[in-house]
Amino acid sequence: MQITFQFRLYPTPEQEQQLHRTLDLCRKLYNRAKEWRDTAYNQEGKTVTYAMQQNELPAFKKEFPAYKEVHSQVLQDCLRRLDDAYQRFFRGEAGFPHYKSTERYLSFTYPQPGAVSKTFAHDGFVYLPKIGFVRMHAHRPFDRTIVTQINVKRYADGWMANIGVKTEAAEAGQTVETAVGIDVGLSTFAALSDETKVDNPRHLRRAERRLKRAQRRLSRKQRGSRNRQKAKRKVARMHQKVARQRKDFLHKQSYRIVMSHDLIAVEKLKVKNMIRNRRLSKSISDAGWRKFITYLSYKAERQGKRFVQVPAHGTSQTCVCGADVPKTLAVRLHECEGCGLVQDRDIVSAKVILQRALKIAA
Ligand SMILES: [Zn+2]
Incomplete structure (x- = not known):
């Protein structure tokens, strides 16, 4: 299975210069290669292929010796892009x-x-050919993995390595001892069928509010002004910090849930509804859930656990006893006249999701 991990890099000043130079040389190669393709086509009606461009790389390097500083695989990837x-x-x-x-x-x-x-990678360093051992904040171990790709990316607040790895999935477990249903919601992050709830951490909510305020301030700044440029950079940095904190939260929660259950059940998210809804806060949380579900599924696969997605239809409008309990979004409490169950609506949804998943799994 293919997974990508993201790690922050801490290059030395010389390495950082080298990173910038590499990126710039790659960009120029990309643009030159594009120019070659377009002129060949426009002037002679000829199509230039990837193979033709790759074959020219050695001659190109002779003509522009600066390109000897960049690893040939990186240059090939540039042409591939x-x-x-x-x-x-x-x-x-x-x-x-x-x-x-x-x-x-x-x-x-x-x-x-x-x-x-x-x-x-060892001891918190990653080896980038032609650049060297770059210090890296390695928050996940690389056991049972084969590195398939390293992508180095520049962000507003620094450099990150996206490291693609192939892991051997653990043998799928045969028996299900503990199963859990998860309902993702707006008021709390998630409700679980074991009657617990996962809330968005307070520091994250605060950071998101701060970001929103900064975005509003930015929108009031005059276009093209220096102040606006400054504010823009600040917002970009804050945005990345929040995104990273959120990702970390999602990793921790999904890990915790997968490690303590053999079967994990979630609803299929309705993609259509999500695209239609253009409200920012909503789209952020949707993106969060999608990520959460992805994390749950690959962590489950890696641990040999079962991961089941059930159709979303009506999970919030039925009871565990099978009776219909229609309610609008404003009604937070589920009260079933059939069996007398009175409980938080999200918890009941999580239980219904689990029920459906167990039926599918059996
Ligand atoms: Zn009921």
Whole structure:
């Protein structure tokens, strides 16, 4: 199974210069290669392929010795990206590829780091060929994994490594001893069928409020002013910090749930409704849930647990006894006249989700 982990990098000043230089050289190669394709086509009606461009790399390096500082796999990946952009265009999935400005070209990739270095990551360092051992905040161990790709990306507040790994999934468990249903909601982050709730942590809610205020302040600044530029950078940094905190929260919660249950059940999220809803706060929480569900599913697979998604239809309008209990969003309490169950509506939903999942699993 393929997973990508993200780690913050702490390059030395020299390494950081090297990172910037690599990114810039890659971007220029991308733009040159695009220019070559376009002129060949416009002037001679010829199609330039990825293979043709790759074959020119050695000669290109001779002409521009600066490119010897960049690992050849990274340069190949650059051409590959351009090729992908054209392929997407030919298939009608995207517009015509653009030239890339420094704001639009933000990362470079080692597509097969295993082949270039056996000593990949140890003691909080990651080995980036031609750049060296870069200090990294490694918050997850790399046991039972094979590194398949390293992508180095520039953000407003620093550099991150996106490390793709292949893990051997654990043997799928045969018996289900403890099962849990999860209902994701708006008022609390999630309700569980074991009658517990997971709330958004207070520091995260505060950070999100601060971000919203900063965004409002930014929108009041005059366009093109220096103050606006400054505020924009600040908002970008805050945004990334919040996104990272949220991700961390989602990882911790999904890990905790997967480790304490053999079967994990969730609702399928309705994609259509989510796209239709343009309210910012809503779209943020939707993105959070989708991530949460992804984390749950891959963690479950890795641990040999079962992960079941049930159709979302009517889970909040029925009771565990099977009776219909219609209620609007404003009604927080579930009261069933059939069996007399009185409970928080989200908890009841989680129980219904679990019931449905057990039926599917059996
Ligand atoms: Zn009932």
